[in-house]
Amino acid sequence: MEHILSILIFIPVFGAILGFLVDCKSIKIYGIFVAFIEFILTLLMWSFYDPSLGDLAFVEQFPILSNFNINYFVGIDGISLFLIVLSSFITLIALINLKVQDGIKNITICVLFLESGLIGFFSSLDAMLFYIFWELALIPIFIIIGTYGGEKRIYACVKFFIYTFAGSIIMLVGIITMAYFYYKSFGKISFNILDWYHLSLPMKVQIWLFFSFVLAFSIKTAIFPFHTWLPYAYSQSPIVGSILISSLLAKMGTYGFIRIVLPVFPDASVYFVDLLAILACIMVIYAGLIAFAKDDMKQLAAYSSISHMGIIMLGIFAINAEGIGGAVFFMISHGVLIAAFFMIISVLYDRKQTYLMGEFSGIAKIMPKFTIIFVVIMLGLIGLPLTIGFVGEFLSLLGMFKTNPFYAFFGGLGIIIGAAYMLNLCRNVFFKKAQNSSNLILKDLSFREYISLIPIFIVVIILGVYPKPLLSVIDDSAQKVVKIMHDKSIDIDTKEFIKKSNLIKGVKFGNN
Numbered sequence: 001m002e003h004i005l006s007i008l009i010f011i012p013v014f015g016a017i018l019g020f021l022v023d024c025k026s027i028k029i030y031g032i033f034v035a036f037i038e039f040i041l042t043l044l045m046w047s048f049y050d051p052s053l054g055d056l057a058f059v060e061q062f063p064i065l066s067n068f069n070i071n072y073f074v075g076i077d078g079i080s081l082f083l084i085v086l087s088s089f090i091t092l093i094a095l096i097n098l099k100v101q102d103g104i105k106n107i108t109i110c111v112l113f114l115e116s117g118l119i120g121f122f123s124s125l126d127a128m129l130f131y132i133f134w135e136l137a138l139i140p141i142f143i144i145i146g147t148y149g150g151e152k153r154i155y156a157c158v159k160f161f162i163y164t165f166a167g168s169i170i171m172l173v174g175i176i177t178m179a180y181f182y183y184k185s186f187g188k189i190s191f192n193i194l195d196w197y198h199l200s201l202p203m204k205v206q207i208w209l210f211f212s213f214v215l216a217f218s219i220k221t222a223i224f225p226f227h228t229w230l231p232y233a234y235s236q237s238p239i240v241g242s243i244l245i246s247s248l249l250a251k252m253g254t255y256g257f258i259r260i261v262l263p264v265f266p267d268a269s270v271y272f273v274d275l276l277a278i279l280a281c282i283m284v285i286y287a288g289l290i291a292f293a294k295d296d297m298k299q300l301a302a303y304s305s306i307s308h309m310g311i312i313m314l315g316i317f318a319i320n321a322e323g324i325g326g327a328v329f330f331m332i333s334h335g336v337l338i339a340a341f342f343m344i345i346s347v348l349y350d351r352k353q354t355y356l357m358g359e360f361s362g363i364a365k366i367m368p369k370f371t372i373i374f375v376v377i378m379l380g381l382i383g384l385p386l387t388i389g390f391v392g393e394f395l396s397l398l399g400m401f402k403t404n405p406f407y408a409f410f411g412g413l414g415i416i417i418g419a420a421y422m423l424n425l426c427r428n429v430f431f432k433k434a435q436n437s438s439n440l441i442l443k444d445l446s447f448r449e450y451i452s453l454i455p456i457f458i459v460v461i462i463l464g465v466y467p468k469p470l471l472s473v474i475d476d477s478a479q480k481v482v483k484i485m486h487d488k489s490i491d492i493d494t495k496e497f498i499k500k501s502n503l504i505k506g507v508k509f510g511n512n
Helices: 004-019 027-048 078-097 104-123 127-136 138-148 153-186 203-221 229-236 239-264 266-271 273-293 297-316 321-352 368-382 388-403 405-431 437-441 447-465 468-488 492-501
Strands: 057-065 070-076
Touching: 004 027, 004 057, 004 070, 004 078, 004 104, 027 078, 027 104, 070 078, 070 104, 070 127, 078 104, 078 239, 078 321, 078 447, 078 468, 104 127, 104 138, 104 239, 127 138, 127 153, 127 239, 138 153, 138 229, 138 239, 153 203, 153 229, 203 239, 203 266, 203 297, 229 239, 229 297, 239 266, 239 297, 239 321, 239 468, 266 273, 266 468, 266 492, 273 297, 273 405, 297 321, 297 388, 297 405, 321 368, 321 388, 321 447, 321 468, 368 388, 368 405, 368 447, 388 405, 388 447, 388 492, 468 492
Parallel strands: none
Antiparallel strands: 057 070
């Protein structure tokens, strides 16, 4: 297991390169085989992960540019572990769900390259490596949207590129500036994120650097008002692209907040809690109301995703172990559920070549098996207890309630709004009396659709009933984040805020 992380990072790359030699008829089976091997290896890594050791696991490090102290430095904790497992699982499911179509070879190769970029990103502990994988993950999605998207794919592609690239450049400036301040304090350049945790910065400096990273992560997370690229990217992308953007790419931003922003800039993070919480509440309510107004199911899914990401942001900026742990679990549950939702939408599209809700009615009678799966996924997205969607959503809002009940209340409105638009979709598409005779001859799920939806169906129920295997590991890492924030902060008010937010949880802080 010594080099398991590097194996996980580079297997999809080699698989993608060899994929150029595979003919189009065999490329889907080949892609599924590579993704399946990757998924099995991530489960193996999970089985060997021991959170009781208290340190990062599977660490590998060697120099890339010694003169600038840039290293290949990777390792995982309980947070990054499950995001890597999520990445491999969703990649496998997305490839299984992929239809045989024009461009399937190029799409499969892009998906494998994306998987490599995501796993590299979630395991990077060197800021320059973190940035490289951040950028590399964008290229496959750019190609998928720009080449195989809808009629407005060029507009969506350009908007996606401009937004994300602008944020990336500002983050790169922040990374270089952090290395400079580390040099001023310790006499050597370091891009090591763990080294940055020991760097105490004046409040003014923290604020400027805080925003250099927050802007990039906010764009990727689609925080209001930087969200306008996302509905176009979702609607114009083929379904496989929509699945990967919503399930995985958006999680890169929220992960960046937890891995870099909170522990590196603790005082600035606490200082701007109100700002980020207000923006998160706007995301939850504003995007939820737009989703309710949408007849296009793909657009509904896009705005639903933005709304749910707002709850994740509330959990992160609760600045306590419950909120951060809940946000991480919700990142995983949302990734699973939104992938299933897009696949459900694709099932309907395959039957009638439209995403418009009004074109469907009475589906429950003629597609009963599909209806059962949809209802379970819908209940998970609403956050019903005993589904995977409830646990993270509840903990995120509970964490924010301990910090500020006012923001938790407005975040909780998202649950009500979400229930409204999902139940409206369910009623109109599945249980409303059939208005069109063409709806009476639709076929139930195909074998391809079964094997892509059933694994998610099982995960939604099992982890909803018994989330402990994930929560216990995530909670340890979430507590370490708030401990680092407390011990590194230079402002007494910040320390008191963190202590108060984590009072009930009983997190033990240092004496400083």
